[in-house]
Amino acid sequence: MNNHEIDYEIYGDDMQFVEIELDPGETTIAEAGSLMMMEDGIGMETIFGDGSGQKGLMGKLFGAGKRLLTGESLFMTAFTNTGVGKKHVSFAAPYPGKIIPMDLSRLEGEIICQKDAFLCAAKGVSVGIEFQRKLGTGFFGGEGFIMEKLEGDGLAFIHAGGTMKHLTLSPGERLRVDTGCLVGMTRGVSYNIEMVRGVKTALFGGEGLFFATLEGPGDVWVQSLPFSRLASRVFSAAPQIPGGRSRGEGSVLGGLWNFMDGDD
Known part of the structure; x- marks a missing residue:
């Protein structure tokens, strides 16, 4: 193996962290x-x-440039056991969801994932870019023209928002997914963007104009809560005026508190 062999354990349910054991x-x-x-x-x-x-x-400049294109930092942090005996280091998920261990040696050495899904990996895993062949995929894909590609034969850990669903697609089997809900896929899965049919559905359906069409064979990982959707809900509930409360606080007690507090 070219990658370091590491052991791990994942703790928690909705706000998880992964503890990695290093020899x-x-x-x-x-x-x-x-x-x-x-x-x-x-x-x-x-x-x-x-x-x-x-x-x-x-080679280092090329690797750094690939990370810059995916929206990540030019630098990463390496944690090495320099002592005697086994040591542990833990990494936390950035928002509620699930941490998914990916054994690249069992996934044909490659996994394609959304650009902010990568959390940590064994040293030797390459974090690169995956250009989509069709321009429509990049312009309307929800995750941008570039997706991350993890290559190697060791363990990598990616993070999905909310609850994660793992599906295995047979040859020719198709799956339609909201563009923001796609977490990752193996390289055998073809990925394209399809426009929602029907004017009324597109304009008033509330699900966006485009969705991802995936075709097997291969494995697909889907998340129930994309970070963009979570951020949108948080932003909509935030105060809309300087120093004010959220316009969504519409309960009777909330209105009474605003009256007593001198709010209009």
């Missing part, structure tokens, strides 16, 4: 800001690129 000399890489805690004896190092062991300056 002496083993390393895991993670996105900046995802660290939850680590034991004494684990060293941190900021690395340039995707942590896949690119050789030479041009």
Whole structure:
């Protein structure tokens, strides 16, 4: 194997974190800001690129450029067990959902996922980009023209919002998914964008104008709560005027409190 072999355990239900066990000399890489805690004896190092062991300056620049195009930082953090005996380091999910372990050695060495799904991985996993062949996929795909591609033969961990559903598509079997709900897929799955049929459905259906059409064979992971949908609900419930309360606070007690507080 080219990747470091790591053991892990996932804790929690809706707000999960993954605890990774490192033997002496083993390393895991993670996105900046995802660290939850680590034991004494684990060293941190900021690395340039995707942590896949690119050789030479041009290789590192190419790896960093791929991460920049996917909207991620140019740098990643490597956590290495520099002590004696097994050590543990934990990484937390950024919002409510599920952490999904992906054994790339069992997934033909590659998984394509939405650009902000990657959480952490064994050192040696390459975090690259996947260009969609059709321009319509990029313009209307909900996740942009570029998706992330994780390559290697080790463990990688991605995060999905809400509840995750794993499906296996047979050859020729098709599945239609809301564009924001697509988390990841294996490379054998073809991915395209299809417009909602019917003027009334498109304008008044409330589900958007486009959805993703996936065709097997391969595996697909779907999430119930895309972060964009969660952020939209939070924003709509936030105060709409400076120093004011949310316009959505429409209960009798809420109105009484506003009256007593001097609000109009």
